[in-house]
Amino acid sequence: MNAILLLSYLIGSITFIVGLKMLSHPDSARKGNLVAAFGMTLAIIATIFLYGRDSGAPLHNYGWIFGGLAIGAVVGTLAAKRVKMTAMPEMVSLFNGMGGACAMLISIVEFNHLLHAGTENIGKGILLIIILGLIIGTVSFAGSIIAWGKLNGSIRDRRIPGGQMLNFILLAGIVVLAVLLLAGSGINPDVLFYATLALAALYGILFVMPIGGADMPVVISLLNSFTGVAAACGGFLYDNPVMLTGGILVGSAGTILTIMMCKAMNRSLKNVLIGALGGNKTASAGGSKEQGNYKEISINDSAVLMAYARKVFIIPGYGLAVAQAQHVCHELEKLLEEKGVEVKYGIHPVAGRMPGHMNVLLAEADVPYEKLLEMEEANQEFSTTNVVLILGANDVVNPAAKEDPSSPIYGMPILEVELAEHIIVNKRSMKPGYAGIENDLFFKPKTSMLFGDAKKVLQELVSELKNL
Incomplete structure (x- = not known):
């Protein structure tokens, strides 16, 4: 029995390693989770029924064990199915x-x-x-x-x-x-x-x-x-x-x-x-100066600007996740590509609220993994980009991180979107981001604000592009 138990543990350990390796790519991540889950299930079952058999002291509180497993499985399954992105x-x-x-x-x-x-x-x-x-x-x-x-x-x-x-x-x-x-x-x-x-x-x-x-x-x-x-x-x-x-x-x-x-x-x-x-540093320190005025842009002008661009970068942020707009964002990307526009995504390592938040979000919408450029790669391409469309991102594109020593995010590497020809920022309002500071980018001459819910705005952009 002990040999079978150790074999089960060995298989479980191998599935953890294989599963973790498969998590490194969105195409295999789902299978990687299932592989690791299988290994964990095998290890749990083997422990319950085989542990201590050879020594004559097996587990015996099966009611408590399976009761706990049942409660945990139900709670975990419901939580995973019902949780919003x-x-x-x-x-x-x-x-x-x-x-x-x-x-x-x-x-x-x-x-x-x-x-x-x-x-x-x-x-x-x-x-x-x-x-x-x-x-x-x-x-x-x-x-x-x-x-x-x-x-x-x-x-x-x-x-x-x-x-x-x-x-x-x-x-x-x-x-x-x-x-x-x-x-x-x-x-x-x-x-x-x-x-x-x-x-x-x-x-x-x-x-x-x-x-x-x-x-x-x-x-x-x-x-x-x-x-x-x-x-x-x-x-x-x-x-x-x-x-x-x-x-x-x-x-x-x-x-x-x-x-x-x-x-x-x-x-x-x-x-x-x-x-x-x-x-x-306090959050107010970076937002205390006079910022000047910002300018707005219409849906029609935004659609025209992107339709006739050579290269468009999309910068996803927490606002995209809040609006659950990843699928219509992918639709926008495909429409632009049909018009001959090169479309890529710039991903900041800490965009969103957890590591890899934007990667998970876009993978859910089947955005090709090779289109997701990490910060260093994206920064090398912004100077040759015609339009950057920022969807709900804020602190990760704030030039104050480079220019304002009084800012609480000073020194943080950012997506240098200000190098592009045109910048369109989609936000619900001018309210500061998660760090609680004003974004200097919104007041730059190249920047235009496109206010509204990300999903609704993207749907309108898709409609405009289809009519062009």
């Missing part, structure tokens, strides 16, 4: 938080088991893994819940005076408590353990609380890596290869993505860890 980031944060909570609960349960066995029998290695799982899982859980609340608008950004120093103190306190617990200092282990839990939860809350605006994708990616590392601790704890593999894959992938996001935002990973994303 605009709500996807907060759902990702919530589900990621649940993973951190699982790692936290595993550490609590196993610590209590060790205490009942007698503190003198606690191995330092096992205790270290339990403590690490507790700290990382708790930070991930608490931070993800705050991120979920901030993304759905129920929690506002709160910058606490001296917040960086407080975070340093909390981290130092967590380390000291963990060392005392490992060293067997004579202090009640329960007190040390649950004090560590409390400080880790407080740190998770405080390091995410002040973060807002375009920095949120970095936080989601970082918390995702935390959950993976916490899950890997559980794999070490239970000597479970498939849990270990899954945790390592999530942790390493999340860490790499976090570094990429930090580079895209021009932030250091150190600032992420101490909760200092965005620096100490």
Whole structure:
């Protein structure tokens, strides 16, 4: 039985690796999810029915196990089917938080088991893994819940005076408590353990609380890596290869993505860890100057401008997701190509509310993957572009990131759309973007504003193009 169980774990581990590889391209991403899900299902079933058979101590609480599986499956399925694309980031944060909570609960349960066995029998290695799982899982859980609340608008950004120093103190306190617990200092282990839990939860809350605006994708990616590392601790704890593999894959992938996001935002990973994303500048600092006047453009003029262009770039943003306009955007792209216009998409790494948000959005509409250009590639082509159509993007095209040292997004690499001949910006209003600052681009001579819901505007553009 043990050999079959290990074989199941091996198959599960392989499917995780294959599934992750398949996620690297939209054409195979759906299958990659199914492959990884199959491996997880196999590992769960094998654990339930085969674990402990050879030692004579199999699992026996089948009612609780299958009851939990049934509830989780129903809730997860309904949530996944009903979630809107605009709500996807907060759902990702919530589900990621649940993973951190699982790692936290595993550490609590196993610590209590060790205490009942007698503190003198606690191995330092096992205790270290339990403590690490507790700290990382708790930070991930608490931070993800705050991120979920901030993304759905129920929690506002709160910058606490001296917040960086407080975070340093909390981290130092967590380390000291963990060392005392490992060293067997004579202090009640329960007190040390649950004090560590409390400080880790407080740190998770405080390091995410002040973060807002375009920095949120970095936080989601970082918390995702935390959950993976916490899950890997559980794999070490239970000597479970498939849990270990899954945790390592999530942790390493999340860490790499976090570094990429930090580079895209021009932030250091150190600032992420101490909760200092965005620096100490306020949102109002970048929007306090006189901007002048903006000019509007009609649907007809926009359609004519694009129809007779050689190259058009479309810049998708959160407004496109809110309007659920990705399908009509693809229709616009096809109509322009029929008229001989070269159409490409410029994708900023942190556009939207989570890493890859725009890629997922456009893949849903079957936009060819090769048309999606990352920021560096797109920036090289804007100087030869006739028209840039910006759909709901804001902070990722704001020239203040390059020109205004007082702006809270100063130093962030952006899509340099101002290099194009003509810029058309579709927004509902002149309201600032997620970072809460005015966009200098809207007042540039090359820029024209096309107000309205993205889906409605695109539908009207499609109608105009068909009549040209």
